[in-house]
Amino acid sequence: MELEKMTLETANTKTGFSKLQAYAKLMGPAWLAIALNIGGATVANAGAVASKTGFTYLWAILPQVFVIWIVCILFVRMTLQTGHGPVSLAREYLGEWAAWITGVSIFIVNTVFHAIQYALIGNIMSTLFGVTPKIGTIIGFVFVLAVVLNPAKGEKSVKIIQQCLRWMVWLLLGSFILILFIVPIDWAGALKGFIPTFKGTSQELVLLSGLMGAAIAINVPALAAYGAKQNKWGSERKSLSVFELTYTNFMLVFVQFAVIIATASVLFPQGIVVTGAGTMAATFEPFAGRASVVLLSLGLLGSVLSTMVSQCLVSGYIITDLLKWDADLTSNRFKISELVVTLFGLSAPLLGWNAFAISSYGSGFNLTFFPIVTILFLIIANKKEVMGELKASGRLNTSVIIAVLLSLLATGNYWVNILK
Numbered sequence: 131m132e133l134e135k136m137t138l139e140t141a142n143t144k145t146g147f148s149k150l151q152a153y154a155k156l157m158g159p160a161w162l163a164i165a166l167n168i169g170g171a172t173v174a175n176a177g178a179v180a181s182k183t184g185f186t187y188l189w190a191i192l193p194q195v196f197v198i199w200i201v202c203i204l205f206v207r208m209t210l211q212t213g214h215g216p217v218s219l220a221r222e223y224l225g226e227w228a229a230w231i232t233g234v235s236i237f238i239v240n241t242v243f244h245a246i247q248y249a250l251i252g253n254i255m256s257t258l259f260g261v262t263p264k265i266g267t268i269i270g271f272v273f274v275l276a277v278v279l280n281p282a283k284g285e286k287s288v289k290i291i292q293q294c295l296r297w298m299v300w301l302l303l304g305s306f307i308l309i310l311f312i313v314p315i316d317w318a319g320a321l322k323g324f325i326p327t328f329k330g331t332s333q334e335l336v337l338l339s340g341l342m343g344a345a346i347a348i349n350v351p352a353l354a355a356y357g358a359k360q361n362k363w364g365s366e367r368k369s370l371s372v373f374e375l376t377y378t379n380f381m382l383v384f385v386q387f388a389v390i391i392a393t394a395s396v397l398f399p400q401g402i403v404v405t406g407a408g409t410m411a412a413t414f415e416p417f418a419g420r421a422s423v424v425l426l427s428l429g430l431l432g433s434v435l436s437t438m439v440s441q442c443l444v445s446g447y448i449i450t451d452l453l454k455w456d457a458d459l460t461s462n463r464f465k466i467s468e469l470v471v472t473l474f475g476l477s478a479p480l481l482g483w484n485a486f487a488i489s490s491y492g493s494g495f496n497l498t499f500f501p502i503v504t505i506l507f508l509i510i511a512n513k514k515e516v517m518g519e520l521k522a523s524g525r526l527n528t529s530v531i532i533a534v535l536l537s538l539l540a541t542g543n544y545w546v547n548i549l550k
Contacts, residue, residue, distance in 0.1 A: 138370065150373070157296075157374040159357030162440050163202060164378035165295035167350045168302060168385050169437030171246045173430060174404070175344040175493065176386045179337045180393035181404040183330060185316075187338050188323030188394070191386045194342045197533040198350055199379040201504050203372055204522075204530055205351035208511055209358050210365045211520045216352045216507070217451035223510045232506065233452040235499040236444065237471075240349040242495050244441045244475035251434045252479055258427045267479045270438060271472065277439050278468045291439060298432035303381055305429030306388035316395045323394070332547040339544035343493025345382065346537055348500045349444045356447040360457070365520060438472075445471035494548065497541040501534045508534075 141152035179187055208219055216236070221229035248267050255266025277291070330338065358371065397404065449467035450457050458464055508530050511522040522530070 138367065141370070153370055153373045154377065156370055157377065158361050159206070159354060159363065160202075160371075160374035160378045161293075161295045161299070162291075162357040162443065163350050163354035163375075164381060165299055165433075165436035166353055166440035166444070167198065167345055167347065168299050168382055169243070169247065169433050169440075171243050171250070171437070171493075172344040172382075173302070173385065173389055173433055174246075174250060175337075175340045176389040177393045177404040179341045180390040181397045181402060182337055183334050184394045184398040185319045185323030185390070186327060186330065186334075187341060188320065188387070188390050189326045190338060190341055191383055191390070193536050194345050195379050195383050195386075197346050197536050198382075199375060200526075200529045200533045201500075202351040202354045202375045202379070204504070204507060204511060204526065205355040206358050206371050206375065207368065207520055207526075208507060208517065209355040210363055210368055210371060211517050213359065213364070215356045215359050215447060215451050215457070216503075217448060219510060220506060223513060223516055224506060228506055229452065232503050233448050235503050236349050236352045237448050239347055239496050239499055240441050240444045240448070241471050241474045243344075243347065243349075244438065244445075244471045245478035247434050247438050247441065248475050249479040251431070251438070254427055254431050254434060257423065258431070264480060267476065270435070271476050273435060274438050274442060274472050275469075278442055278465055278472075295436045295439065298436040299378075299381060301432040302429040303385050303388070305425045306385060306392060308425060309392045310388055313392060313396050315391060316399075319394065320391050323390070328543070332550045335543055335547040339497060339540050339547070340493040342537075342540040343496040343500075343544065345386075346500050346540065347496045348503050349441070352448070353440060353444050356443070356457070360459075368520065441471055441475075442468040445469075494541075494544045497537060497544055501537045501541065504530065504534055504537070 138156060141149060141156060144152050205216060209215065212219060212222075214222060217229050217233045220232040248270055249263075251270035252263030252266035255261050255269055256263050259266075261269075328335065328338075354375065358367075363371065393404065446459070446464045446468035447457055449470060450464055455463050455467075508522065508527070510516055511530075512527070514521050
């Protein structure tokens with residue numbers, strides 16, 4: 131721990147680009163959160179929107195990522211100061227009712243999108259290896275079991291998981307960036323996509339909310355906070371935390387841009403609508419060859435597997451926190467708590483539920499719960515007796531309020547159009 135502190139102190143003495151390089155070597159908890167967010171559902175929603183509407187909603191990526199970025203900063207900042215995870219934080223400073231609203235909201239969102247990951251991995255395995263989607267789903271389940279039931283799992287294991295998730299995220303980003311150099315891209319159309327518009331049919335506007343809600347998920351800032359707590363980060367790491375959350379959310383921007391630009395350039399003009407993650411990869415074959423299918427499928431596989439691992443961690447942290455158990459990753463209690471979400475998630479595709487087809491509805495859950503929990507935490511962040519010198523500033527308050535308003539706008543758009 132002393133060596134780690136010295137490394138942080140050394141990084142803080144540097145300036146400019148050298149300091150950013152030093153901070154990059156110290157990154158950790160943010161990889162858990164971004165692996166959750168650069169997941170199969172986010173990528174699949176981006177592909178579905180682009181195949182249906184082209185570049186129309188490319189502009190939505192920037193406000194979407196701003197919302198999740200600033201709320202992640204809020205959540206982690208509070209954990210750095212108090213040492214509490216989100217559920218304990220709500221319980222300690224607002225009451226038991228707030229703890230259960232927070233925990234149940236995060237668990238529901240996490241579970242809905244975990245089911246979607248199982249449907250996606252079945253589709254991807256079918257595209258890559260020709261197995262049935264149900265067999266692909268079972269392969270995903272075996273992978274999750276291997277990670278969750280790892281007998282050596284502990285603090286060291288979490289750091290290994292963080293490193294593995296880092297490479298999975300880079301694999302996804304690299305695969306889609308390479309595709310931009312393989313397929314013909316309509317750059318003029320892409321530039322027009324940065325002009326905001328809410329034009330579209332009700333179905334298209336629901337897809338827009340699906341795109342927004344896939345990334346604006348309340349389980350993401352929750353995992354970022356729990357990761358910081360697990361790594362024993364304190365208030366001295368505030369600047370490092372902001373850096374790593376900014377760094378990883380830039381990756382979220384680039385991944386979604388790459389997916390939308392490639393899909394809108396290639397599939398949209400052909401009238402090909404994406405109906406699955408592996409299916410999306412396969413539709414590129416006539417235009418870019420089999421290699422592109424393998425490349426995209428591997429990237430998507432990495433994103434789904436990394437998301438599944440992160441979602442299990444969320445389940446473990448939330449359930450143990452709600453029940454006031456210690457978050458000991460080596461304990462049977464924690465491992466069983468992790469598997470709870472998997473049992474829900476696995477049942478959906480095995481019972482024939484096409485989770486991909488309703489991923490935009492899952493985004494509706496995200497959008498509905500996100501502003502509720504965020505407002506609760508903004509109230510705590512403004513308590514001087516809780517936050518001390520890290521009490522929310524005017525700039526942070528303004529940014530979070532803007533984020534809440536943007537999420538409410540997306541939520542309203544979703545419910546108005548889904549009920550038509």
